[in-house]
Amino acid sequence: MSEIVKDKEDYVVTLTDISLKYSGQKNEIAAIQDINLDIKEGEFICVLGPSGCGKSTLLKIIAGFLRPSCGEAKMDNSIISGPDWHRGVVFQSPTLYPWLNIYDNIAFGLKMRKFSKSEIKELTNKYIELVGLKGFEKHKSYELSGGMKQRASLARVLVNNPRMILMDEPFGALDALTRQNMQTLIRAIWTKTQNTVFLITHDVDEALSLATRVIVMSSRPGRIIEEFNTDFTHNISGANHGEIRYTHEYMNIREQILKIISGQSEEIRFS
Structure with missing residues (x-):
């Protein structure tokens, strides 16, 4: 049976032969090179x-903050030419904004897009409740913990x-317990909303416990050197989170990823 080739229009984002170089003190430096990536609707990468x-x-190119030196970055088959609310970024x-309270911070984008007052109120309250910040609407950001700020x-x-x-x-800046709670939150939100998520991390366990696809990049110039399709996130709950991490399949993929990254780090050290 012949393989079915999906049309590029079936993907949310397509990156084709993406490379980016920037000027160093003495010569050009290649940051990423020959990146090809198709991202499906609802994936958690x-x-x-x-x-x-x-x-x-790579994230900044998808966000529209950077333009590639060569290649094409597209969303819904249109060239990504700049930042857009269709691609939201969490740093x-x-x-x-420290001068705004949490409610007004969350509502800010809707106000800029000229939503009606009733729509702004309904949507803002909905997402305040979704991320567990009900009761903190009038607080300023400096009055909240790191985890609560990230929820906002x-x-x-x-x-x-x-x-x-x-x-x-x-x-990355959160303590271990808050980090795990935030992972649980983003998993629950992704399961409910089915947004497409693209998350960068240094934590292999975080990647495996959240992703439906894990991408491993090489040392600079960054290239995609391995991909793993995973479904651990679908089977993890608060009660069995630790159990999943000790399954043979989980430990096998984890070990493969660590070996790849360790090998790339050795290349950096001795290059």
Whole structure:
């Protein structure tokens, strides 16, 4: 039976032969090279790789913050030419306006898009409740913990109902317990909303416990050198989170990923 080839229009984002170079002090430096990636509707993709391999560069190209030196980045078959609310970004450090309270921070994008007052109120309250911040609407960001700030940042993205959520190490600055709670939250939200998620992390266990596909990048210039299709996130609940991590399949994939990243790190050390 011949293989069925899907049309590019079936994907939310397509990256074709993407490379990006930037000017160094002496010569050009290649950040990423020959990236080809098709992202399906509703996927949860986690990206791993050694430090400096271009993970954040790749995210910024999808977000529209950077233009590739060559190749094409498309969303819904149209060239990505700049930032767009259809691609919401959550950074490692919460990007909340300190002079606004949590309600107004979350409502900000809707106000800029000229939603009616009633729509703004309904949607903002909906997402405040979804991320567990009900009762903190009038607080300023500096009055909240790191985890609560990140919940507010997530709600500010979600309220705009983007096609895709881009997350650049969103839990990296959080303590272990808060980080696990945030992973549980984003998994629950993704399961409920079926948004397409693209998340960068250095944590192999975080990637395996969240992703439906794990992408591993090489040392600079960053290339995609391995992909793993996973479904651990569908089987994880609060009660069995630890049990999943000790299954043979989980440990096998985890070991493969660690070996790949370790090998890339050795290349960096001795290059």
